Amino acid sequence: MSPIGTAAGRSPIAAGERVLVTGGAGFIGSHLCECLLAQGCEVLALDNLSSGHTQNLAPLLSHPRFRFMRADVCASPPPQAEGVQRIFNLACPASPAQYQRMPVQTVLTSALGVWQMLELAQRSGARLLQASTSEVYGDALQHPQREEDWGHVNPLGPRACYDEGKRCAEAMLLAYARQYGTTVRIARLFNTYGPRLQPGDGRVVSNFIRQALQGEDLTLYGDGHQTRSFCYVDDTVRGLWLLMESGHEGPVNLGNPVECSMRELAERVLAITGSRSRLVHRPLPQDDPRRRRPDIARAAQWLGWRPEIGLDEGLARTVAEFRARAGALRSPSGPT
Ligand code: UDP
Numbered sequence: 039m040s041p042i043g044t045a046a047g048r049s050p051i052a053a054g055e056r057v058l059v060t061g062g063a064g065f066i067g068s069h070l071c072e073c074l075l076a077q078g079c080e081v082l083a084l085d086n087l088s089s090g091h092t093q094n095l096a097p098l099l100s101h102p103r104f105r106f107m108r109a110d111v112c113a114s115p116p117p118q119a120e121g122v123q124r125i126f127n128l129a130c131p132a133s134p135a136q137y138q139r140m141p142v143q144t145v146l147t148s149a150l151g152v153w154q155m156l157e158l159a160q161r162s163g164a165r166l167l168q169a170s171t172s173e174v175y176g177d178a179l180q181h182p183q184r185e186e187d188w189g190h191v192n193p194l195g196p197r198a199c200y201d202e203g204k205r206c207a208e209a210m211l212l213a214y215a216r217q218y219g220t221t222v223r224i225a226r227l228f229n230t231y232g233p234r235l236q237p238g239d240g241r242v243v244s245n246f247i248r249q250a251l252q253g254e255d256l257t258l259y260g261d262g263h264q265t266r267s268f269c270y271v272d273d274t275v276r277g278l279w280l281l282m283e284s285g286h287e288g289p290v291n292l293g294n295p296v297e298c299s300m301r302e303l304a305e306r307v308l309a310i311t312g313s314r315s316r317l318v319h320r321p322l323p324q325d326d327p328r329r330r331r332p333d334i335a336r337a338a339q340w341l342g343w344r345p346e347i348g349l350d351e352g353l354a355r356t357v358a359e360f361r362a363r364a365g366a367l368r369s370p371s372g373p374t
Contacts, residue, residue: 057126058122059084066169067083067090068083075098080105111127114154115158149203156211166221168222172228177328212224222287226291228266232270250315251360253314255317259321264326267294267297270294273294291332301317
């Protein structure tokens with residue numbers, strides 16, 4: 039990946055600066071580590087592997103400026119993390135199916151994990167970026183979602199462990215900024231997708247692609263008219279970097295404002311894969327947001343950021359990587 043300039047056209051992180059990425063073995067985290075190494079940073083990736091996979095980091099493990107540490111973000115950080123200059127806090131299960139299977143760990147990761155990272159940022163004089171989420175808007179009353187929107191979250195429902203956990207994290211970041219002057223950044227991510235999504239993670243893009251490639255029915259929850267706005271991972275990672283290096287605390291929405299219904303997504307996946315799978319309806323999960331689309335005026339104005347990869351191109355790249363991974367698993371020598 040080529041170096042990324044800031045809105046002003048320069049990259050303020052000096053080559054060799056030490057950057058911690060929690061959730062570094064996860065889907066977005068592994069792409070971020072790759073980008074940071076390309077910028078010349080020394081990268082420490084921390085992950086407890088509850089939803090991340092070291093396989094995501096396979097190409098980086100031998101890199102001289104990369105180090106992986108298996109540790110839980112809720113525990114005291116390993117000594118190697120002391121003195122870092124930047125912290126990207128991405129650790130948290132993000133698929134509804136996964137986080138609802140481990141709601142206690144999910145809420146603790148957001149509350150305790152963020153607290154640990156804020157304390158580390160204080161001790162180290164580091165800047166901390168929190169990966170927050172469009173879920174803070176819940177089943178939004180305003181459309182599209184703007185950062186000023188306070189959200190419409192069910193605090194007692196099955197998604198609350200994630201939604202309220204992330205809202206608590208945002209509140210804690212701003213509490214530290216106000217009380218102790220900690221330098222923080224808040225990014226609200228909208229449905230990131232791309233290569234290295236886990237085929238079994240239960241998210242809609244992973245499910246549809248896996249089902250289409252295996253000739254299974256595509257499972258459309260509810261009537262399929264609910265919408266999401268899918269952002270390709272390279273665009274998300276570029277936005278995270280730009281926000282970290284900007285002079286803005288946020289929150290900033292990072293998402294692709296092109297809205298798509300789940301039925302339309304299923305049809306696009308069928309077209310791109312050439313699959314003859316059928317669509318079958320399954321019950322809509324409780325509290326499933328009906329519509330989701332980011333207003334990205336802030337990201338455009340503050341960061342000069344907008345997504346560059348359209349849905350069809352992003353899906354085609356993702357499908358190609360799913361196919362390659364399946365092929366590698368089938369080959370007699372196994373994954374490479
Ligand atoms: N969904 C679906 N089929 C699936 C998985 C998900 O129709 O196999 C729907 C889900 O009900 C939601 C949307 O796709 O409306 C996005 O779900 P996902 O779990 O990917 O993320 P969310 O945006 O809900 O966190």
